[in-house]
Each structure stands twice: as structure tokens, then as C-alpha cells.
Amino acid sequence: MKLYGFFRSSAAFRVRIALNLKKLDYDAAFIHLRRGEQSGPEFRGVNPQGLVPALEIDGERLIQSLPIIEYLDERHPEPPLLPPDAAGRARVRALAAIVACDIHPLNNLRVLRYLHRELGHDEAALGRWYNHWIAEGFAAFEALVAADKRTGAFCHGDEPGLADIALAPQIVNAERYALDLAPYPTITRIFKTCMQLDAFAAAHPERQPDREA
Amino acid sequence: MKLYGFFRSSAAFRVRIALNLKKLDYDAAFIHLRRGEQSGPEFRGVNPQGLVPALEIDGERLIQSLPIIEYLDERHPEPPLLPPDAAGRARVRALAAIVACDIHPLNNLRVLRYLHRELGHDEAALGRWYNHWIAEGFAAFEALVAADKRTGAFCHGDEPGLADIALAPQIVNAERYALDLAPYPTITRIFKTCMQLDAFAAAHPERQPDREA
DSSP states (O other), rough: OOOEOOOOOOOHHHHHHHHHHTTTTOOOOOOOTTGGGGHHHHHHHHTTOSSOEEEOOOOOOOOHHHHHHHHHHSSSSSSSSHHHHHHHHHHHHHHHHHHHHHHHGSSHHHHHHHHIITOOOOOHHHHHHHHHHHHHHHHHHHHHTTTTTBBOOSBTTOOOOOOHHHHHHHHHHHHHHTTOOOOOOHHHHHHHHHSHHHHTTTTTTSSSSOOOO | EEEEEEEHHHHHHHHHHHHHHHTEEEEEEEETTTTTTTSSSSHHHOTOOSSEEOOOOOOOEEHHHHHHHHHHHSOOOSSSOSSSSSHHHHHHHHHHHHHHHGGGGGGGGHHIIIIIIIIIIOHHHHHHHHHHHHHHHHHHHHHHHHTTTTBBBBSSSSSHHHHHHHHHHHHHHHHHHOOOOOOOHHHHHHHHHHTHHHHTTTGGGGGTOOOOO
């Protein structure tokens, strides 16, 4: 099994957490995003989208973090990353999608580069953009988990799952850009609980072999 | 069953197609996005994210189009919208995610408004932005379906599924902004096949009761 990733990629971070929770060993291939390795012909042969993560497993080459994690959950059911009931699964997938569809893609490196290179915005404008979309998404995420009795120690009950896997890397990103997390007490509480688990802590960007200052 | 949507929302369009494929009747609530109804307190009570679609079903209130469609597929398995094998499901979910994570959220109304109101960009710059992200995503989508024997009349085999449901509304958007579709012969061929089906055609924005010129 081979995971193509980058220490700073929060989508790769999600897959690292899932692999750790499932106790699956993997080889790591490091695709240096700032040097543009994801756009070269070699990696485009792995993933035509030129994005990490990609996972080679069972003779398949999978892309897109949430579909990869659903695959891992189907093939390696323990511990489950989705609830047993359809309504619970819809809730957890929706929470994950708030991050994976409506926060993270807006703040991806390729988008920040377009804002800078094509549209001429400076670091300050990029920082406001970055935190604006996190704040929008976190406000909804917080409202949904704070108001729902299905929330427990984690986003859904007392075991970590797909929603926590999406949330934790996004909070790490928010911390990097110094977003004020005070308006989001429930999700920061859940984040702290997540990061006490080895599966989450060992997946942190700062603990990856390709990390940089 | 009640679907909160807007004729022009391509995420709502996806759910309309899935409901039609499953032959499920629903009441429609129209949330006028350009008038800002999605941001008012009434709709925020339905979906704290302030985005359509939302679906009330089985006493639950679901948000996020792909999780809604997965719920419909689990509760109403015929016709299936995902393949029977884990690798096929991962492929179809990844194709859907290319649209739902990496194209559509970048071109959503709230993002175009931020680019215009906060960053001062004009219609021409917005149009370039819009088509840039579609072209990036379509190039990958095209490469993935053109090179894969699992592609059939539709994205995966000869029956429509989740990847087609994500693709078709995005092509309708691309046509609106006059993106040149010539570089994407496979996905435009699949799109034409989709739109010959009543389930897709009846879900088109121009056929919704709340459509506007």
C-alpha cells in the first residue's frame, strides 16, 4: 500500500488518520506541492488531477480523500468510521463535506496561487480569504454539533469517525493562520479529544518525515 | 419529503436527478439565492450553512448533496447509484468529488460575490475564474473516464449513477458560461446520453417552477 501525500496537505492528513485508526501500514511517497511536483507528468500519471492524496491499494489507484476513506472503511470495517444507521451516516458525511467541499478546496494551494499570481492579491488579502471560508464553515459545523444530541466525545457519539477525520486537519490549518477559535467551543473540544489519540497525533504534519519549518 | 432548492443551484440539481431516478415524489421549497433567502434566519434554521439543497425525509433534515444522495441510495436501493464493488464505488465517488469538491464550491454564488464585493473583480475576471476551475476539473475527469474500461454509456458502466449525477449539472453550468467543451469528448458524450433520460431532463434548471430568464 502506497500513499502519495505531502506533510502539509490536510486531505492527505485525513487519509493518514484513517490508515492509523485502521492500523494499516503503508509506504509513503512525498509529493512536494510547493515545488510543483504534483503538476509534473510523473505524478499526473498517478492522479490526472495533480492533487494529493492518492492511494495505491489492492491493485487499485484511488484518489480523493473521502472516497479513499470510505473504501478503507468498507474493506477494513474495524473500527467503523461511519455510524450503523443511514441517518447517522448522512449526518457524518455532511459534516465531513462541510470541510472537504466548502472549506478546504477554497483554501487549497492552487487557489491561493491563482489569487496571488492571476489576480494580484497580497499575503494579507490571502489570509483574510483563508480565514473567511474557515469561519463560514466552522460556524455551521459548530451549530450542527452543538445542537445535536448525537454529538458525544466526538462529532458523532464517543468514537472517532469520518467527521472528526475531516475536522481535525482543518483546525490545524486554522491554528496556522491564527483564526480565533473562541466562537467554536464544541469543535475545539472535540479537536482536543482527537489529538489525544495516537492515530490523530501521529498523522499531524509536524510528525511527517517530509515536514519543513 | 421536502426539497429546499433553487432552480440554478447545481447541487440541488443533483438531488433532483437522484430523486427522479429513484421515482420519489417530493414537495419543493424554493430558496431564492440571488435575493439572499438562504442567509435569512428562517432558512438558517433549516441549514446553518445557508446553502441549498436540504432535504426533509423520514423525520430527518439532511444537508450536502452527495450525502443526501448516498442516503437516498441506501434507503431506496433501486436503481443503484453506486457500483456493487468497493473499488467501483471509490471510483464513482472520486469522480463525483472532482465536481462536488474541486469545481463547484469554487464557483458558488457566495464565492463569486466575495471576489466581486470584497476583492473588486469585474464580470470578465469572474468569468475567467469560473471557467478556469471547470477546465481544471474537466481535464482530470475526462482523462479518468477516457482511459478506463469501466466507462460505458455512462461514467461507470451502462447505467447512470452518482458520477453522472455530479457531472451533468456541471456541464450545464459550463454551457452557460460558454466554456469550450471540445477538449472533453467523453464527458460531453456521456452528458448527452444523460440528458436523454427523463430523470435528468426533468431536473434541468429551465424546467423548474422557480426558473427565471
